[in-house]
Amino acid sequence: MIRAIWLLAMLLIAGVAASDDDADFADPALNQRYWSLIHEIRCPLCKNESIAESGAPIASDLRREIRRKLADGATDAEIKDFLVQRYGDFVLYRPRFTPETYALWLGPFVFLAIGGFAFWRVLRVRRGQTLDDPVDDPLDEGPAP
Amino acid sequence: MWKFAIPLVLLVAIGVFFYRGLSLDPSDVPSALLGRPIPEFSLPSLTDPDRSVGSQDLKGKVVLLNAWGTWCIECRHEHAFLLQLARAGVPIYGFNLRDDRASALDWLATLGNPYVASAFDADATGALDWGITAAPETFLIGRDGKVLFKHISPMTAAVWQRDFVPILQRECASTDCPFLAAAGGL
Numbered sequence: 531m532i533r534a535i536w537l538l539a540m541l542l543i544a545g546v547a548a549s550d551d552d553a554d555f556a557d558p559a560l561n562q563r564y565w566s567l568i569h570e571i572r573c574p575l576c577k578n579e580s581i582a583e584s585g586a587p588i589a590s591d592l593r594r595e596i597r598r599k600l601a602d603g604a605t606d607a608e609i610k611d612f613l614v615q616r617y618g619d620f621v622l623y624r625p626r627f628t629p630e631t632y633a634l635w636l637g638p639f640v641f642l643a644i645g646g647f648a649f650w651r652v653l654r655v656r657r658g659q660t661l662d663d664p665v666d667d668p669l670d671e672g673p674a675p
Numbered sequence: 676m677w678k679f680a681i682p683l684v685l686l687v688a689i690g691v692f693f694y695r696g697l698s699l700d701p702s703d704v705p706s707a708l709l710g711r712p713i714p715e716f717s718l719p720s721l722t723d724p725d726r727s728v729g730s731q732d733l734k735g736k737v738v739l740l741n742a743w744g745t746w747c748i749e750c751r752h753e754h755a756f757l758l759q760l761a762r763a764g765v766p767i768y769g770f771n772l773r774d775d776r777a778s779a780l781d782w783l784a785t786l787g788n789p790y791v792a793s794a795f796d797a798d799a800t801g802a803l804d805w806g807i808t809a810a811p812e813t814f815l816i817g818r819d820g821k822v823l824f825k826h827i828s829p830m831t832a833a834v835w836q837r838d839f840v841p842i843l844q845r846e847c848a849s850t851d852c853p854f855l856a857a858a859g860g861l
Contacts (some may be wrong), residue, residue: 575808577702588771588808591799616806618707 560600567606568593570624574617690772706814706825707806714804721771721793728794733768737843737852739816740810741790741830742770742802747810753829754786759861761789764854769793770771772802772810784815792816815839820853832861 555561565582571592573584581589592613599609613621627630718728719798733740741757743750761767769790771779772803776795783790788803796802805814823842826834840859843852 574704574806586809587799591803595800595803614707614709616803617808618704618806620704 550614555600563606564600567600567609568594570622571596571610571613572621572623572625611633680814695748706822708814708822709825711822713814713816713822714793716801716804718794718796718801721769721776721795724776724784724795728792730820732792734820735818736766736789737818738816739759739765739767740770740805740816741767742772742805742807742810743820744772744774744795744810745782746773749829750811751786753811753831754789755790755832756832756835756861758787759832760830760858763858763861765858766791766854770802770805770807771795772807773797815842817822835861 544657549574557647560605568582569580571581573579573581573586573589573592575586575588579589581592595612596609599612610622614626616633619628625634627635713730713733717727717731719724720728739760755769757767765791771793774795774797776797779793779795783793786812794801799807811827811829813826814822815826815831817823823846824838826838836857840855843855843859847855
């Protein structure tokens with residue numbers, strides 16, 4: 531019984547954020563854009579939730595604003611610009627490619643290059659060694675019995 | 676030689692990243708408005724619905740703008756200090772958020788009114804332009820109408836001394852902030 535009540539409570543809590551203001555655009559493409567936008571915008575108050583998930587009043591306000599702008603025909607980029615101007619780059623879950631985020635976007639490729647270089651160096655050193663050298667290759671357990 | 680140098684360099688690099696990364700406060704998100712002009716707005720006044728409170732009222736002087744609401748427990752905590760600031764002559768404008776008029780007026784009547792005027796923003800549409808997420812939040816606005824600082828969470832004497840007074844001392848020629856002499860020591 532208690533378990534059933536818990537389950538019901540969980541379901542209710544999970545439903546809160548989305549149910550108070552479901553998008554009901556006649557155009558399914560607009561609904562789709564609304565849902566993908568609210569999942570990409572971070573709640574400025576709760577930090578680690580998108581505004582689709584958050585039950586904070588500010589998340590509900592932002593969802594309302596996004597619905598209003600979509601209905602007015604704003605593009606996704608315009609809506610994101612609007613939010614970044616007010617709440618900073620922080621509200622975008624997918625950071626933009628700006629001088630401040632170059633390291634973030636390009637860093638992985640730099641590390642891949644460093645790793646690739648190291649790999650190439652090791653291979654080149656190994657190539658100079660003969661295969662039957664029993665001392666340098668710990669994986670070589672000698673001839674099979 | 677190289678065998679020892681590479682791990683050492685890596686260790687130092689990782690150390691630098693950790694030192695920087697672990698001393699960051701992830702909850703400290705600076706206002707996107709810092710150094711930018713305040714947004715244009717005009718909202719009905721809380722105390723007198725026929726009048727409006729807006730960006731025109733905030734321009735041309737150094738003022739504080741304080742977002743508050745009767746639903747906000749921390750606002751009650753900071754209220755006494757806001758009254759102290761107001762008594763020292765600091766012009767504070769209120770931004771009453773997601774509230775109903777009767778409770779807000781009752782709050783001011785019971786606890787005292789530190790505000791020169793309060794804008795009444797029941798559905799928080801004006802708050803979006805300010806990047807206000809909740810209450811309490813306090814903006815420091817310069818004479819040129821630019822946002823100098825924003826503090827999220829209650830105002831206290833410590834915050835005032837640490838964050839606001841140094842900016843005021845830097846930004847104000849002695850004529851701009853007549854209140855600094857009295858409020859600087861709070």
